Amino acid sequence: MEQAIFEERRDQIHRTGEGPFELACNRDSLAGAVSQRACVFCGSRVVLYPIADALHLVHGPIGCAVYTWDIRGALSSGPELHRLSFSTDLQEKDVIFGGEKKLKAALLELIERHKPKAAFVYATCIVGIIGDDVAAVCRDVAEKTGIPVIPVQSEGFKGNKREGYTAACKAMFTLTGSGDTSDISPISINILGDFNLAGEIWIIRDYFKRMGVETVANITGDGRVDDIRRAHGAALNVVQCSGATMELAKMMQDKYGIPFIRASYLGIEDMADSLYAVAEHFKDRDPGIMERAQQVVREELSVLLPQLGQYRKDLEGKKVAIYVGGAFKAFSLIKAFRHLGMKVVLVGSQTGTKEDYEELAAICDPGTVIVDDSNPLELSKFVKELDVDLFVGGVKERPIAHKLGVGFCDHNHERKEALEGFVGMLNFAREVHASATSPIWRFVPRREAMAKAEAAKKEAI
Amino acid sequence: MSDSPYVSTTNACKLCTPLGAALAFRGVEGAIPFLHGSQGCATYMRRYIISHFREPMDIASSALGEKQAVFGGGPNLKKGILNVMSKYGASVVGVATTCLTETIGDDVPRLLAEFRKEFSDLPLPEIVHVSTPSYSGTHMEGWHAAVAALASQLVQVKAEPQRRVNLMPGLVSPADLRHLKDILADFGVAATVLPDISDSMDRPALLDYEKLPAGGTTLADIRAMSGALGSIECGRADHVAESAGANLERRFGVKNLRVGIPVGIRESDAFFAALEELTDVPTPKKYQDERGRLVDAYVDGHKYVAGKRAIVYGEEDLVIAMTAFLAEIGVKPILCATGATCKNFKAQLAAVTEGLLPEPPEAREGVDFHDIAEQAADLAPDLLVGHSKGYTYAKAWNVPLMRVGFPIHDRFGGQRMRHVAYGGTQELFDRLVNVVLERKQEDSAVGYGYL
Numbered sequence: 001m002e003q004a005i006f007e008e009r010r011d012q013i014h015r016t017g018e019g020p021f022e023l024a025c026n027r028d029s030l031a032g033a034v035s036q037r038a039c040v041f042c043g044s045r046v047v048l049y050p051i052a053d054a055l056h057l058v059h060g061p062i063g064c065a066v067y068t069w070d071i072r073g074a075l076s077s078g079p080e081l082h083r084l085s086f087s088t089d090l091q092e093k094d095v096i097f098g099g100e101k102k103l104k105a106a107l108l109e110l111i112e113r114h115k116p117k118a119a120f121v122y123a124t125c126i127v128g129i130i131g132d133d134v135a136a137v138c139r140d141v142a143e144k145t146g147i148p149v150i151p152v153q154s155e156g157f158k159g160n161k162r163e164g165y166t167a168a169c170k171a172m173f174t175l176t177g178s179g180d181t182s183d184i185s186p187i188s189i190n191i192l193g194d195f196n197l198a199g200e201i202w203i204i205r206d207y208f209k210r211m212g213v214e215t216v217a218n219i220t221g222d223g224r225v226d227d228i229r230r231a232h233g234a235a236l237n238v239v240q241c242s243g244a245t246m247e248l249a250k251m252m253q254d255k256y257g258i259p260f261i262r263a264s265y266l267g268i269e270d271m272a273d274s275l276y277a278v279a280e281h282f283k284d285r286d287p288g289i290m291e292r293a294q295q296v297v298r299e300e301l302s303v304l305l306p307q308l309g310q311y312r313k314d315l316e317g318k319k320v321a322i323y324v325g326g327a328f329k330a331f332s333l334i335k336a337f338r339h340l341g342m343k344v345v346l347v348g349s350q351t352g353t354k355e356d357y358e359e360l361a362a363i364c365d366p367g368t369v370i371v372d373d374s375n376p377l378e379l380s381k382f383v384k385e386l387d388v389d390l391f392v393g394g395v396k397e398r399p400i401a402h403k404l405g406v407g408f409c410d411h412n413h414e415r416k417e418a419l420e421g422f423v424g425m426l427n428f429a430r431e432v433h434a435s436a437t438s439p440i441w442r443f444v445p446r447r448e449a450m451a452k453a454e455a456a457k458k459e460a461i
Numbered sequence: 462m463s464d465s466p467y468v469s470t471t472n473a474c475k476l477c478t479p480l481g482a483a484l485a486f487r488g489v490e491g492a493i494p495f496l497h498g499s500q501g502c503a504t505y506m507r508r509y510i511i512s513h514f515r516e517p518m519d520i521a522s523s524a525l526g527e528k529q530a531v532f533g534g535g536p537n538l539k540k541g542i543l544n545v546m547s548k549y550g551a552s553v554v555g556v557a558t559t560c561l562t563e564t565i566g567d568d569v570p571r572l573l574a575e576f577r578k579e580f581s582d583l584p585l586p587e588i589v590h591v592s593t594p595s596y597s598g599t600h601m602e603g604w605h606a607a608v609a610a611l612a613s614q615l616v617q618v619k620a621e622p623q624r625r626v627n628l629m630p631g632l633v634s635p636a637d638l639r640h641l642k643d644i645l646a647d648f649g650v651a652a653t654v655l656p657d658i659s660d661s662m663d664r665p666a667l668l669d670y671e672k673l674p675a676g677g678t679t680l681a682d683i684r685a686m687s688g689a690l691g692s693i694e695c696g697r698a699d700h701v702a703e704s705a706g707a708n709l710e711r712r713f714g715v716k717n718l719r720v721g722i723p724v725g726i727r728e729s730d731a732f733f734a735a736l737e738e739l740t741d742v743p744t745p746k747k748y749q750d751e752r753g754r755l756v757d758a759y760v761d762g763h764k765y766v767a768g769k770r771a772i773v774y775g776e777e778d779l780v781i782a783m784t785a786f787l788a789e790i791g792v793k794p795i796l797c798a799t800g801a802t803c804k805n806f807k808a809q810l811a812a813v814t815e816g817l818l819p820e821p822p823e824a825r826e827g828v829d830f831h832d833i834a835e836q837a838a839d840l841a842p843d844l845l846v847g848h849s850k851g852y853t854y855a856k857a858w859n860v861p862l863m864r865v866g867f868p869i870h871d872r873f874g875g876q877r878m879r880h881v882a883y884g885g886t887q888e889l890f891d892r893l894v895n896v897v898l899e900r901k902q903e904d905s906a907v908g909y910g911y912l
Contacts, residue, residue, distance in 0.1 A: 006544065029500050029524040031537040032544030039501025061560045061595035062470065062800075063477030067505035069850075083853075089470040090596045095564060106469035125499055125561040126596065129530060157499035157530045157561060376519050377548055380670035395508050399517040403670045445668045 004381035006033055012373060014357075017366035023357045025372040029160070034375045036323070036396050037350045039156035041124055042068070043164020046413060047244050048120050048152065048171065050195050051223035052076035055116035057086045059103050059134060060124025064156070065089075072413040073197040076222050081116055090126060099132050107141045107149065117225035118148040120171060128155030148225070150174055161325065162243060162351050169248035172219065172228055176252060179226055181233025187282050187289070188214040190234045190258075192249055193241030194265065194420070196221025197413060203421035204265050207275055207300075211292045213282070219245060232256040236281055238263045238274070243326040243351060265420035266329065266428075267336030268304070272297045300422035308339065311429040314437050316341035318389040323371075323379060323397055324411060327352030327360060333392060333411070334363055340429055345386040348374050376400055384446075390436045405444030407435035463802055463827025471831035474774055474850070475800025477595035479557045480506045481603030481632070483520050486555030486589070488656020489611065490677035493521055493551040497538050497569060498559030500524040502595075512870040514635075514662045517674065521545045521554075525561060534562050535572045542576060546586060549672050552680065555607065556590040563594035587680065589614045598700075599801040601776050604632055605700040608655055611683060612705035619713050620688030625651040626739055627692035627715065629705050630881075631722050631778050632867060635663035637881040644882060647745045648736050653682040653689065655705065663876045691716035691739040693732070695723065696778035697809040698801070721813060722778050723881050724889065725786030726755060728813065732882065751883035758887060759790055762894040765912075767791045769897065772840065774798040774833055774847040777806050777826070779866045779880075783846050784822060785813035786886060792893075794822040795840045802827040830854060844896070861896045865889070 005013065011024040029035035041058075045068050048056065058065035069085030076082065088106045090099050103121070111119060119141070123134045134151040142149040152171045154164050189208065194201045201221035208215055216234040217227035237249040237260035249260035261281060263274035279293035320342050322333050327349040334344045347360055348371035360370055369382055380400050383391065391401035394412030401408040409431050411419060419428045441447045483494035483506055496503045503522035510518045521544075523529075523537040538556070545551050558569055569590045577585060591610040593603045608629055626648075630641055638659035645652035660676020686692070692706040692715055706717035716739065723732035729752070733744045769792045773783050777799045784794045797810055803826065811821035825832065834854055845855045845862040849871045855862035869875030879885035898912050 004548070006548065028526045029522075030544065031523045032495070032521045032541030032548075033524075034503075034519045034521050034545075035500055035524065036504065037500055038504040039499050042501050042505070057469070061477060062473050062475060062599075063480065063502065063505070063560075063595045065470070066473045066476055067509055069472060070853075071508075085472050087470045087473060088468075089473065090560075092594070092597045095560070095594075095596050102468060109467060110469050110471075125530075125559075126564055129561065129564045156501045157525050158527050160500070376517060376670075377672060384670075395511055396504070399511060399515060400670060402515075403517060403664075403666065405666070444666050449668060 004377040006030055009033065013369065013371045013378070014361070016361050016364050016368045016370060021358060021361045023354070023370060023372055025352055025354060025357060026162070027373070029373055034377070035373055036375060037160050037373060039160065040158045040164040040167065041122060041154040041156045043161035044122060044152045044154040044168035044171070045164070046072070046161070046195070047165055047168035047220060049082055050074035050076070050220045051120075051225060051228070052082045053079040053117045053224050054081065055086060055110055055114055055119040056082060056122070057088070057107060057110060057119060058122045058124060059088045059099065059127050059132070060090055060122075061126060062087055062089045064122070064124045072195070073416045074195045074221055074413070075199050076196075077202075078224075081114055086110055095126060095130055098130060099127065100137050103132065103134065103137050104141060107137070108144065111141070111145045111147065116147065118150060118175065120150050120152050122152045122154050124154070125156040128158070148175060160351055165244045166247055169245060169251065172248055173251045175225065175228045176232045177256070179230030181230045184216055184230070184233040185214040186235055187212060187286050188216050188234045189236045189238050189278060190217045190219055190231045191215055192219045192237050192239040192260075193245040194218065194221045195413065198416050198418040200265070200418045200420040200424065203418060203423060207296050207421065208278065210296045211275065211279060211289055212286060213278060219248065232258065234258060236261065236278065238278060240264055241326055242328050264328065264332040266332035266424070268301070268339055268422070268425055269335055270332045271421055271425070304422045304426055307426055308429055311433040312339070312341050315433060318342045318436055319345045319387060321346035321379070321383055321386065321388045321391045323348045323374060323391070323393045325350050325394070327356035329411070330360060331363065336425060336428060339425070340432065342390070344368060345388060346371070346382050348372065380404060390432060405441050405447040407432070407438065407441070409435060464825040465828045465832045467831070470829045472850070473800055473829050474798065474833065476509070476600035478593040478598050478600060478603035478606075479559050479595060480509065481600030481605075482555065482557035482591050482593045482607035484510060484632070484658065485604045485607035485611075485656045486553075486557070487518065487661050488658040488677050489553050489555065489683070490675070490679045491552035491673055492555050492677065493519065493545050493549050493553070493673060495521040495523070495541065495545060495554050495556045496559055497523045497534060497556055497562045497567065498525060499561055502559050509868065513868040514876045516662050516664055516876075517670070519549070530561065530565055533565065534567045535575075538567070538569070538572055539576045539579070542588065543580070546583070551586050551673060553587045553589065556588060557593045557603065557607065558591070559593070560595045563592065587615060601632065601698075601778065601801060602700050605704060609701050609703060609705045609708060611655060612686065613708045615680065615683045616687050616709065616713070617684070618687065620685040623651065623685060623688050624649075624740075625653055625685060625689040626736070627686045627689045627706070627709065628652055628654045629692065629694040630654060631696040632776060633695075633722060633881055634876055634878050635659040636877045636879045637885060640879055640882055640884055644748065645736070647747060648740045648742045650690065650740050653678060653686050655683065655686070687713035687715060689715055691718060693735045693739070694719045695721065695732070697721045697781050697805070697813070698777040698803045699805050700803060721785060721809075722782035724782035725789050725886055726752065726883070727789060728782060728785045729882050729886060748883060751887065755883045755887050755890070758890055762890065763791055765894050765897050768793060769843040770795045770840065771844040771846050772796045772798070772833065772837055772842045774845070774851060775866050777801045777803055781806070781809050781813055782880075783865060784810055786889065787846065788814040788817040788822070790890065792844070793818070795842060796833065796836060797822050797824045798828050798833045799826050800829060861900050863893055863896050
């Protein structure tokens with residue numbers, strides 16, 4: 001069994017309660033280890049993707065654009081330019097002679113065709129190698145077209161997703177500070193780090209609205225360029241998915257003096273706490289706000305809790321493995337599973353930081369395996385060893401769980417079911433319940449064998 | 462050359478070269494695909510392939526970072542191979558390059574020669590390498606280049622003559638492959654299908670998570686390809702300088718017959734004729750009967766589909782095959798489009814529709830969905846035939862999409878979908894007629910109970 005773990009990766013795996021907690025992370029992935037991670041380009045594409053009225057042009061060979069074509073569930077209430085996949089589709093001769101000319105021509109062509117509010121140009125691996133001056137082309141085209149044309153330095157090999165988040169934040173930061181902020185309420189926020197998967201940001205915005213809070217910019221779910229341009233007029237930044245957008249919040253704090261708080265909209269406590277934290281922030285300016293926040297939570301819970309109880313009955317005691325992109329999401333998931341009576345026995349992420357993992361270790365039960373930048377061999381080993389009933393992850397983890405006869409919940413950017421907010425918690429419970437209690441698992445050979453062994457044991461007694 | 466008037470690409474109608482190579486390598490027993498490049502490529506391709514097949518797809522990567530991009534990826538390549546050897550126990554490592562490693566100038570053959578020397582004391586796997594810069598060609602070039610690399614690098618000596626047939630099927634579904642293997646078995650010959658993803662990309666539920674999915678062409682069978690009665694290569698489009706079949710013919714005198722992907726009666730006839738030629742066995746009655754039933758079905762269903770106007774898009778070989786099929790049932794292919802460019806796309810479309818259409822269908826290569834859509838506005842199609850990526854257009858134009866090929870990720874069971882030979886064509890035809898009937902029923906104000 002231990003064979004599944006690479007010697008070089010031993011310090012990226014920890015079992016809580018066994019020795020002092022120290023987990024190596026933020027390392028380059030090990031060659032040949034089949035990491036579940038993507039690249040810098042992926043990181044910036046994820047963050048910027050939902051800005052729906054911007055042109056997103058991938059400067060590189062076709063693959064980078066094609067693999068990110070409309071794969072996410074980020075919805076828009078208006079324009080849908082983000083769902084198209086634009087590429088310069090670099091060819092051999094472009095690689096030899098440079099792609100700047102092609103980039104410029106492609107940009108002019110697409111801006112003319114789509115009249116976007118801004119354009120983001122993503123530099124891919126190859127562009128970094130051939131040394132195209134993407135920034136210069138962008139400046140040139142911005143001048144000609146009169147819209148912001150923003151280079152995103154997202155060369156894939158420059159690190160992992162985290163560097164991509166940074167590149168995205170830098171790109172968005174260039175937009176802030178350029179719009180009119182005169183009509184913005186003093187009780188106002190920007191929502192950072194929510195991508196409106198399956199319409200989630202609409203749920204969250206509604207809660208804030210009911211509290212009397214104006215949302216200036218969605219960054220970036222259902223995002224609009226003009227909103228980001230005036231985002232510096234908001235009184236507070238509320239940051240979810242801190243890995244992705246915390247850096248933008250920090251830059252905005254430094255430059256515009258806008259404070260930020262961290263939030264999560266997943267699960268009951270975290271959702272409620274996020275609303276309360278915003279109310280707390282504004283309570284001096286708006287004395288009634290806490291009351292209204294409590295009212296929102298009360299109303300929602302009165303609908304949610306009775307329904308949740310139904311699911312909990314069947315799920316009590318079942319064991320869960322979590323492997324997600326960002327560690328911050330894992331905190332909320334652990335708490336959400338407690339509401340369902342389920343026990344998290346494995347938790348890992350692609351890109352957690354030292355602080356993330358320390359925090360995770362602190363809230364996990366003893367014996368929980370914590371893992372950074374894992375791979376299919378390790379994950380399948382732990383699923384078996386820890387006798388997991390349900391796995392939470394993304395597309396690449398799904399077949400691992402399914403092959404082992406383990407229920408699965410899709411909790412990544414491709415989800416088409418809203419999992420945030422109080423209503424999202426119900427959807428989450430429903431999905432978890434549907435998979436973990438399905439009768440199909442009894443036919444999966446591993447489960448069948450386990451049931452047989454169990455029966456034989458009982459017989460022996 | 463591309464038929465697109467635009468510089469930019471919008472919603473590409475192709476995938477990148479290394480993806481095809483990685484998928485092809487998955488069709489060799491004990492093989493692990495290994496991408497020499499940065500981590501993201503392998504991960505994206507895994508995700509893409511998993512969403513179609515719903516099977517694990519482990520692709521190793523040399524996971525190059527900034528340092529390696531500057532100083533060369535050799536050490537990571539070597540270390541990565543050692544790692545997959547130790548953890549996956551792979552007997553074959555299929556190394557495909559990416560745009561990054563092609564451009565920084567990593568000499569993969571030399572690095573692999575060094576690797577074999579440095580670690581000659583270890584039980585080394587076979588390592589097959591293929592050059593797949595993603596700025597050159599499409600996933601189909603990657604696929605065919607990987608197949609050619611497998612044949613040219615693994616088949617080294619002339620094997621004993623055997624009653625075997627080599628089949629290079631092209632990119633068809635696991636269900637198609639199973640059907641083709643049954644046919645070869647019914648001809649009484651052993652078959653070497655290269656690559657064979659029928660098992661590895663459509664696995665049964667088993668006791669354990671397999672590090673490397675079983676199934677795939679065995680090394681021994683690949684080596685014995687030089688002693689076969691002959692080879693059949695499916696796919697009419699010209700891709701690589703020398704295909705696997707051509708390579709085996711040049712070096713070992715193994716007769717190579719090139720046919721289209723056998724979809725439709727005429728293309729299936731050609732496939733069965735090739736089998737008869739190589740094996741000297743007449744087509745078994747079972748398949749004559751299947752053919753007869755298919756003709757009967759064509760007759761029964763012809764009026765439902767007569768004159769329907771279809772846009773066909775996707776991989777060049779599949780587009781040619783589907784066009785052959787549509788033309789023979791009386792559906793009008795009004796635009797045959799592919800994202801690839803190849804020497805003979807238009808000529809082959811003309812060839813497969815000869816005698817069926819008054820003139821060759823309009824064909825465009827090197828195009829994207831924007832190009833296709835622009836033209837479609839005037840063409841007013843009744844039907845789209847292609848993979849899932851055409852869905853948004855089908856929705857926008859309010860016409861049905863008959864999903865075929867790869868990728869199918871907005872429907873279930875793409876890997877179990879049959880397209881080839883008389884049996885596969887039968888299923889396609891039934892589906893197509895039903896797509897048309899369903900639309901007619903839905904569009905009808907009264908919704909007839911009999912159609």
